[in-house]
Amino acid sequence: MARPKIALIGAGQIGGTLAHLAAIKELGDVILFDIAEGTPQGKSLDIAQSGPVEGFDATLRGANSYEDIAGADVCIVTAGVPRKPGMSRDDLLGINLKVMKSVGEGIKQHAPNAFVICITNPLDAMVWALQQFSGLPANKVVGMAGVLDAGRFRHFLSVEFNVSMKDVTAFVLGGHGDTMVPLTRYSTVAGIPLPDLVQMGWTTQEKLDAIVQRTRDGGAEIVGLLKTGSAFYAPAASAIEMAEAYLKDQKRLLPCAAYVDGAYGLKGMYVGVPTILGAGGVERVVDIKLNADEQAMLDKSIDAVKGLVAACKAIDPSLA
Numbered sequence: 001m002a003r004p005k006i007a008l009i010g011a012g013q014i015g016g017t018l019a020h021l022a023a024i025k026e027l028g029d030v031i032l033f034d035i036a037e038g039t040p041q042g043k044s045l046d047i048a049q050s051g052p053v054e055g056f057d058a059t060l061r062g063a064n065s066y067e068d069i070a071g072a073d074v075c076i077v078t079a080g081v082p083r084k085p086g087m088s089r090d091d092l093l094g095i096n097l098k099v100m101k102s103v104g105e106g107i108k109q110h111a112p113n114a115f116v117i118c119i120t121n122p123l124d125a126m127v128w129a130l131q132q133f134s135g136l137p138a139n140k141v142v143g144m145a146g147v148l149d150a151g152r153f154r155h156f157l158s159v160e161f162n163v164s165m166k167d168v169t170a171f172v173l174g175g176h177g178d179t180m181v182p183l184t185r186y187s188t189v190a191g192i193p194l195p196d197l198v199q200m201g202w203t204t205q206e207k208l209d210a211i212v213q214r215t216r217d218g219g220a221e222i223v224g225l226l227k228t229g230s231a232f233y234a235p236a237a238s239a240i241e242m243a244e245a246y247l248k249d250q251k252r253l254l255p256c257a258a259y260v261d262g263a264y265g266l267k268g269m270y271v272g273v274p275t276i277l278g279a280g281g282v283e284r285v286v287d288i289k290l291n292a293d294e295q296a297m298l299d300k301s302i303d304a305v306k307g308l309v310a311a312c313k314a315i316d317p318s319l320a
């Protein structure tokens with residue numbers, strides 16, 4: 001059987017890291033696409049030349065034409081611009097919306113059967129726009145954010161508790177912005193919920209609150225340190241986990257920006273929720289029970305996403 005074809009739209013910091021990870025994990029053959037001439041070709045060649053050393057079987061090719069993504073099984077979209085220190089993700093909306101239009105049209109024409117993972121910010125509005133512009137079924141278009149945000153939460157918790165990251169589970173719901181909702185009640189060390197760990201005296205509520213806030217600020221912390229761009233290793237690893245769940249029909253339960261129609265009382269919008277990812281794309285949105293405080297935080301986050309979607313519609317009336 002032919003290897004899956006993985007099209008990476010955007011060959012910048014995340015795109016290059018995605019190509020490297022996809023090859024090392026032998027998820028399929030990689031097409032690295034960008035409007036910048038030479039960048040996707042150069043990165044593909046460089047990674048391909050690591051193949052004999054790493055011992056992976058995958059071809060990598062750079063492209064500047066959408067024709068080269070034809071028939072892709074998976075498209076991961078990072079095309080656009082990242083923020084700089086002092087900016088919010090939302091400041092990228094106008095410029096990246098135009099990029100989503102051209103990317104959506106390219107996917108619609110050349111890879112209409114692909115599973116599409118959007119990474120470009122502001123994430124929840126961009127994945128919504130990408131689904132609209134591409135016209136692909138909503139269960140085949142998802143946004144990556146929750147896996148990354150939960151990964152950050154898990155990392156900070158494993159350091160605080162001095163336990164293996166493998167034993168820390170976490171859920172982060174809502175939009176990928178300042179209003180995201182790290183759910184402490186549904187986050188655990190080997191099944192022990194965080195509030196119980198506070199009661200057991202393993203940490204304090206103050207320390208836990210600080211970790212929750214650091215998770216919310218996780219992207220900005222890295223932007224502040226790098227100064228010239230944003231995080232790319234963990235975002236790429238997170239999207240690869242989602243792509244692998246689809247390609248291998250793993251039925252993973254992962255937080256993703258998915259199209260929600262019914263669950264959480266929502267009527268057709270993209271926002272971060274727990275999902276089952278398998279060969280059918282988003283096979284299920286998991287509607288977990290929230291208490292009043294959690295629901296209030298999620299409602300605030302949903303309102304923020306709705307505001308961004310309204311801003312997209314105001315800029316591009318074809319979306320209204």
Ligand SMILES: NC(=O)C1=CN([C@@H]2O[C@H](COP(=O)(O)OP(=O)(O)OC[C@H]3O[C@@H](n4cnc5c(N)ncnc54)[C@H](O)[C@@H]3O)[C@@H](O)[C@H]2O)C=CC1
Pocket residue numbers: 009010011012013014015033034035036039078079080081082083092096099102103118119120121123144145148176229230231232235
């Ligand atoms: N969802 C998430 O959790 C995260 C999202 N991001 C977002 O991902 C995006 C990409 O980040 P990086 O890879 O670090 O940026 P980057 O600037 O390194 O790469 C972006 C690439 O997109 C290309 N590009 C621009 N317009 C294009 C178009 N119309 N068609 C095709 N390619 C185009 C550029 O030439 C560049 O190579 C940013 O918007 C960033 O904010 C970053 C980290 C996490």
Ligand SMILES: O=C([O-])CC(=O)C(=O)O
Pocket residue numbers: 082083089121148176218219220222223230231235
């Ligand atoms: O913070 C940013 O601009 C990039 C991003 O979304 C993240 O790292 O979470």
